[in-house]
């Protein structure tokens with residue numbers, strides 16, 4: 352194993368950069384064959400985080416790394432474990448990490464904080480730790496103390512599985528690559544004009560027809576999640592402290608639903624399958640009761656399968672719906688989502704009308720202002736920030752990028768990093784922002800390798816903007832820290848775009 356793979360890391364060289372870092376280079380700790388992991392007494396969740404850490408470390412170290420509640424020099428503890436001196440960050444995801452020659456102690460108020468700390472620890476080990484098999488060298492963790500907490504509670508990625516379907520196993524693998532950057536929400540765009548990707552009880556043709564052969568862009572993205580497959584995926588995400596946000600896009604982007612059930616069109620006449628990438632031509636009929644019976648069935652089912660608090664109703668690009676119909680429609684759907692216990696998220700067009708303050712607009716435009724989103728914020732709504740010219744992972748990096756679109760511009764890593772969610776929109780300040788999300792639309796993507804190539808290295812930029820204190824934002828620092836991920840991603844088999852702005856290591 353070459354030298355750089357075992358290079359000692361600096362305590363602050365983490366993405367997202369931690370809130371407070373106090374290095375103590377005299378206090379390095381080395382993991383060896385005798386190292387064990389001790390987790391908070393009586394906490395099954397802490398134990399699972401400990402097992403997760405052990406599973407990350409075992410392949411490359413070759414060590415046994417037993418996990419129990421009694422002994423171990425790496426301790427993952429919850430508040431109240433009797434250790435002196437508080438001072439760890441508040442909130443579910445905050446944590447305090449102390450590394451000394453004698454051992455590693457993580458303390459957090461909740462298991463999500465322990466999980467966040469584990470992601471930090473992973474990055475603090477030499478790049479060889481991500482190799483799939485045993486490596487020999489010194490597994491040094493840099494000494495000192497980190498106190499960390501997120502700036503925003505919502506840090507998301509969206510994956511469009513309607514334009515091209517990605518299997519549950521592929522989505523799980525994607526989740527594994529996202530959580531390393533403390534992403535805690537995965538928004539699944541489940542339905543669109545080209546496909547319907549979640550099985551719905553009582554409406555079998557949605558997936559039999561519109562999840563079947565020939566669906567997706569160019570007919571090249573067939574497939575769907577069964578209800579059991581979706582439930583399993585949601586549970587997998589939850590074990591990694593990721594909340595799934597399911598999106599059923601309406602009243603537009605519904606051609607696939609109408610292909611399966613022509614009664615969902617205004618005149619009941621069948622429509623043709625669409626595999627092109629046009630938008631804005633399909634609409635549910637706001638004036639038909641059948642529409643709301645359908646939506647209630649879908650909302651009930653999606654809500655029942657989804658433990659997280661959110662249900663995304665789309666609402667974007669409804670050019671085939673009149674303004675009056677759009678208003679009627681959204682006003683019928685908002686209470687349906689509430690009836691099944693979920694909080695509405697919708698693309699920001701939804702904020703063109705009055706919304707309850709619990710509704711969450713997701714701003715996705717290139718524009719520098721949006722009156723509706725500002726009005727919703729003034730009314731108490733929290734906003735998810737996904738400006739397309741910064742946060743859209745499907746935009747090309749450069750004009751030469753083989754994958755992606757360019758309608759919102761070209762987005763290199765510096766463009767993805769160089770914005771702030773609390774000063775992007777007039778009327779939407781720090782206290783109005785729920786968080787950030789990086790959407791990945793799949794019109795041009797066929798494989799998980801394509802997905803990752805568009806995601807990395809830009810997603811870490813959005814992740815840092817969402818987690819780290821604003822005062823830490825610094826392109827030179829970020830670029831240097833990002834460079835260290837090349838050998839890590841190679842070791843993990845994660846494809847990435849080797850952006851020339853980044854001085855890649857190795």
Ligand code: ACM
Pocket residue numbers: 667668698715
């Ligand atoms: C969107 O990009 N249509 C939300």
